[in-house]
Amino acid sequence: MARRAAAGLLRRHLGPLAAGETLQARGMYPKQYGAANHAFSRFYSIQGQQRSLYGFRTNVETDDTQQSARMNFEVQKRSFSSAAAHVQRNPAYSVLNSDDVSYFKSILGDSGVVQDEDRVSVANMDWMGKYKGSSQLLLLPKSTAEVSKILSYCNSRRLAVVPQGGNTGLVGGSVPVYDEVNGILTCEAGCVLENLSSYVENKGFIMPLDLGAKGSCHIGGNISTNAGGLRFIRYGSLHGSVLGLEVVLADGTVLDMLTTLRKDNTGYDLKHLFIGSEGSLGIVTKIAILTPAKLPSTNVAFLSCNDYISCQKLLLAARRSLGEILSAFEFMDRHCINLAMKYLEGVHNPLPVSPYNFYVLIETTGSDESYDKAKLEAFLLRSMEDGLVADGVIAQDISQASNFWRIREGISEASVKVGAVYKYDLSIPVEKLYDIVEEMRSRVGDMGQVLGYGHLGDGNLHLNILSTKYSDKMLAQIEPFVYEWTSKQRGSISAEHGLGLMKADKIHYSKSSEAVQLMTSIKKLLDPNSILNPYKVLPQSVLLLRATEDKSVNTILERIRW
Amino acid sequence: MARRAAAGLLRRHLGPLAAGETLQARGMYPKQYGAANHAFSRFYSIQGQQRSLYGFRTNVETDDTQQSARMNFEVQKRSFSSAAAHVQRNPAYSVLNSDDVSYFKSILGDSGVVQDEDRVSVANMDWMGKYKGSSQLLLLPKSTAEVSKILSYCNSRRLAVVPQGGNTGLVGGSVPVYDEVNGILTCEAGCVLENLSSYVENKGFIMPLDLGAKGSCHIGGNISTNAGGLRFIRYGSLHGSVLGLEVVLADGTVLDMLTTLRKDNTGYDLKHLFIGSEGSLGIVTKIAILTPAKLPSTNVAFLSCNDYISCQKLLLAARRSLGEILSAFEFMDRHCINLAMKYLEGVHNPLPVSPYNFYVLIETTGSDESYDKAKLEAFLLRSMEDGLVADGVIAQDISQASNFWRIREGISEASVKVGAVYKYDLSIPVEKLYDIVEEMRSRVGDMGQVLGYGHLGDGNLHLNILSTKYSDKMLAQIEPFVYEWTSKQRGSISAEHGLGLMKADKIHYSKSSEAVQLMTSIKKLLDPNSILNPYKVLPQSVLLLRATEDKSVNTILERIRW
Numbered sequence A, B: 001m002a003r004r005a006a007a008g009l010l011r012r013h014l015g016p017l018a019a020g021e022t023l024q025a026r027g028m029y030p031k032q033y034g035a036a037n038h039a040f041s042r043f044y045s046i047q048g049q050q051r052s053l054y055g056f057r058t059n060v061e062t063d064d065t066q067q068s069a070r071m072n073f074e075v076q077k078r079s080f081s082s083a084a085a086h087v088q089r090n091p092a093y094s095v096l097n098s099d100d101v102s103y104f105k106s107i108l109g110d111s112g113v114v115q116d117e118d119r120v121s122v123a124n125m126d127w128m129g130k131y132k133g134s135s136q137l138l139l140l141p142k143s144t145a146e147v148s149k150i151l152s153y154c155n156s157r158r159l160a161v162v163p164q165g166g167n168t169g170l171v172g173g174s175v176p177v178y179d180e181v182n183g184i185l186t187c188e189a190g191c192v193l194e195n196l197s198s199y200v201e202n203k204g205f206i207m208p209l210d211l212g213a214k215g216s217c218h219i220g221g222n223i224s225t226n227a228g229g230l231r232f233i234r235y236g237s238l239h240g241s242v243l244g245l246e247v248v249l250a251d252g253t254v255l256d257m258l259t260t261l262r263k264d265n266t267g268y269d270l271k272h273l274f275i276g277s278e279g280s281l282g283i284v285t286k287i288a289i290l291t292p293a294k295l296p297s298t299n300v301a302f303l304s305c306n307d308y309i310s311c312q313k314l315l316l317a318a319r320r321s322l323g324e325i326l327s328a329f330e331f332m333d334r335h336c337i338n339l340a341m342k343y344l345e346g347v348h349n350p351l352p353v354s355p356y357n358f359y360v361l362i363e364t365t366g367s368d369e370s371y372d373k374a375k376l377e378a379f380l381l382r383s384m385e386d387g388l389v390a391d392g393v394i395a396q397d398i399s400q401a402s403n404f405w406r407i408r409e410g411i412s413e414a415s416v417k418v419g420a421v422y423k424y425d426l427s428i429p430v431e432k433l434y435d436i437v438e439e440m441r442s443r444v445g446d447m448g449q450v451l452g453y454g455h456l457g458d459g460n461l462h463l464n465i466l467s468t469k470y471s472d473k474m475l476a477q478i479e480p481f482v483y484e485w486t487s488k489q490r491g492s493i494s495a496e497h498g499l500g501l502m503k504a505d506k507i508h509y510s511k512s513s514e515a516v517q518l519m520t521s522i523k524k525l526l527d528p529n530s531i532l533n534p535y536k537v538l539p540q541s542v543l544l545l546r547a548t549e550d551k552s553v554n555t556i557l558e559r560i561r562w
């Protein structure tokens, strides 16, 4: 069948990333490892002499959105040998040899195959400098065809591959194509989110997602992690805004699902398998995504509530009264504010008169400045009359608005200054969301301080437990309780950040065994040699079943027999 | 792992459907087959003596949203033997016997097993009275456990099963559970969409989808067809709003994915496989879905444009200026209006002064009546000054608004009065969308009349070709041209209505062969005996490969070997 890109769309190069200079008003990304002009999806293959993963601790200051799966685990794993799960190399993988390297050079050229120890070790390190892999080769493919050839080769050679997006900031230009009539962006996976944002904003649109790491993360990484972020409450999940994907499967097959249509009900919608599968089912090489119109007016209010039930009622009221202009509903408890005031420089409490138990940040985005503000004011007034809000203030200029956001986003940074932080990223039905904070507080007692804050509008709680130093005793008070409690509420133990390496074995807290079984069957269908992102997402216990074990073959065969 | 529903949610019975009385302002559903108190997802098993599918034509009057996959095919298949593809029974399926019936009675009771010829024949007939199946047993399970037992039995006995939702209106009550704080509805698959709408509207929310068939279709059917409908432009696809599903797999396994969380990144998001898979991968038994707040103010404008490029520019301007309140952007060409004026009773042209080439209906929905109207007026004025709009009017009351909608929605009904209608439901990038109408017009010449209209905001074209009677000559002018053209634009040959029985063999026009191959592997993984909804969605040529063919087994084994 003839398949070609819709004609007539504007093509433009973004050029290489301006690295290290990207401080954003929201969610600053404090650290970048330098930039190179290498285009597109970067990944490296794990070779034979793989060591156990390990980490070393650095006190990088982070904003609250930094508690990625990696980091969550890092904090626990590195500090408590009791909880550490060192990954043993699977002997089924081949050992990288010089023929392999020659082959890669023959398709990527010398510059696309990096063996230089320094550069490879940068790629082996996660962005927090906590994890270290032991891959000995870094490959920099520039096209889908190159990705396909690499995978096809690695699959037949049983060489494991770790897809990498913007992890360390070593990223480059790419080729976005914009369709202004339909409001649809088509681009390669290696585009940096922030570059895409500026690109579409110039045309009067915005990306449907925004996160603190935007100066560094790739859109391919965003898709693969199903990133949430700051615009989630308004524009929803990537499952709703991604229209099409091009994906290279483990055997090198290019799966062209790169449609730019809003509606297409012809067969199963396969792209969803790859959104959020953390690189374990295929490598995303191209993306088509819906971009909403950019709206000119933003207003931010900072409110206080006396109790958690008022926060809930306020959320309900905001959904009703602010309706189409509501764009953020964040909450923090008293402990968060105290901490922020103590440790964040240049930040002041907008409601200093008396201490309240809870604080809420509400943002609206709409197309009419004065109308939107009037609406927010009326809402605020009504909520005070109804006794939901104890006190409140609306930002009169950008600097006030930034101060409000800085408090909310600085909580994580402030937490780190206390010493040890145990961080959890949970989804819990709103009415139960604060219960875990209180239960945790009574479990921990005076061993530590418990903070509850997060994206209340999305039912996403950030739970931080602070202490002066890490201890096994404290950890025993927290885990597995926090996972078990979340599971009982049918919550998610990873709202935004995926399972990665270390939560792979914890999937059963949020997914039924039937679901995990089906995920495993799908993994085996799509990546039978398990070369993609080994040891991640799914429990090793399920994935390590091998064809040589008769029972397993028969079970699988039974499932697919027709 | 302990998994239980979040406590404290209100439970309420909807009670049986009040059938035959549901006329809606938009998209009336003219026909219902009666009601029964049988609860929940209804389906029936296809038994041994299956005949070829056939149909007979009735001139039921329909609104334009009625061109379901079934109907599209029906028009072509029934009238043109050249295009007919009679389905041959697959001898791999067992023949239903009295032991089977006894078994079903033992789990469902006598009332859950229907053999009465009249009732079974109603269930065998599609809602247009055009298709007739030859199942001899109708099963009415009331719980997930019953669905599971039935499937487990049918799977081991190789009895084929057709899941059925609201197809014929024989539907009943169910158990919705509403969570007002989070705005999330949880319900059983057998709930009628309209009942759910009233239910959540009483609580100040709306369903994220609305369609002409709402008085009859089940939410389980909506999920299984990934229904689009009238709220799509505002609230997007069901992939974005469905939060959780419970699905029974072909072997009876209950797959519990019934989360009510907005964010959950733990493993692969399997529910998406079942959204839009038309009952071929599993039976949806429960649904959790996000419901937006109900907004009080609606405004409708009816505008005219001189050319198609102005319609496109107007869409772009509307996205920008109306932004968050835009809730519909529908377009019709001149031929549609002429037809509507000729055949629809009680309808008048809001812009009668002079004939224009194109007409656009714009709807806004927001939270402030006077502000929204002022905004729409300002937009209209500006668009006239910019020369995009030739003339326009805003509805001053509900009766005017209904008149505007009646024109748009009556086009299909009016079309049928001409005689023969060839109907297509296509997704095409907006800038190319009208080209096919013009090309078709020149191909058809004076053999017929070509109408172009549809959901311009979603890139969804309804293409109707009208003639006094069906003819092979006309069909040859239309097909396969319409599919090939759509394929060349990377469009979809079924924007909303799925592939069903008759477009199963046409999937390659919209999907790559690699994608179809993967869909087939997934079908075989999930339903190895192919008992679910046989002959549908995927091409028989791929699905009919059997285990007895050595090559196929090996190929499959090769794919899953690890």
Ligand SMILES: Cc1cc2nc3c(=O)[nH]c(=O)nc-3n(C[C@H](O)[C@H](O)[C@H](O)COP(=O)(O)OP(=O)(O)OC[C@H]3O[C@@H](n4cnc5c(N)ncnc54)[C@H](O)[C@@H]3O)c2cc1C
Pocket (backbone or CB within 6 Å): A027, A028, A029, A041, A063, A065, A066, A067, A068, A127, A162, A163, A164, A165, A166, A167, A168, A189, A210, A211, A212, A213, A216, A217, A218, A219, A220, A221, A222, A223, A224, A225, A226, A227, A228, A229, A230, A278, A279, A280, A282, A283, A284, A285, A496, A497, A533
């Ligand atoms: C300061 C900061 C703030 C953050 N804020 C948020 C937030 O608000 N919300 C949120 O959800 N997350 C947040 N995160 C987490 C992280 O930024 C996101 O998960 C992001 O989407 C990862 O993109 P990346 O390109 O850096 O991916 P990487 O870290 O490189 O990779 C992430 C995963 O995706 C896979 N992958 C990467 N590219 C591809 C590809 N092309 N094909 C297939 N697989 C691929 C990798 O194998 C890996 O499993 C934040 C992180 C930081 C450091």
Ligand SMILES: Cc1cc2nc3c(=O)[nH]c(=O)nc-3n(C[C@H](O)[C@H](O)[C@H](O)COP(=O)(O)OP(=O)(O)OC[C@H]3O[C@@H](n4cnc5c(N)ncnc54)[C@H](O)[C@@H]3O)c2cc1C
Pocket (backbone or CB within 6 Å): B027, B028, B029, B041, B063, B065, B066, B067, B068, B127, B162, B163, B164, B165, B166, B167, B168, B189, B210, B211, B212, B213, B216, B217, B218, B219, B220, B221, B222, B223, B224, B225, B226, B227, B228, B229, B230, B278, B279, B280, B282, B283, B284, B285, B496, B497, B533
């Ligand atoms: C007047 C009218 C207007 C319409 N308007 C629109 C519109 O605007 N937009 C649109 O997209 N469609 C529209 N349709 C098409 C149709 O209404 C939708 O596809 C609807 O979602 C089907 O629901 P149902 O319950 O009637 O399903 P059915 O017709 O009973 O079944 C549809 C498919 O889903 C499967 N199925 C049903 N229930 C289940 C279940 N519980 N589990 C698994 N599989 C199941 C069936 O096997 C079948 O393949 C319209 C139809 C009519 C008659």
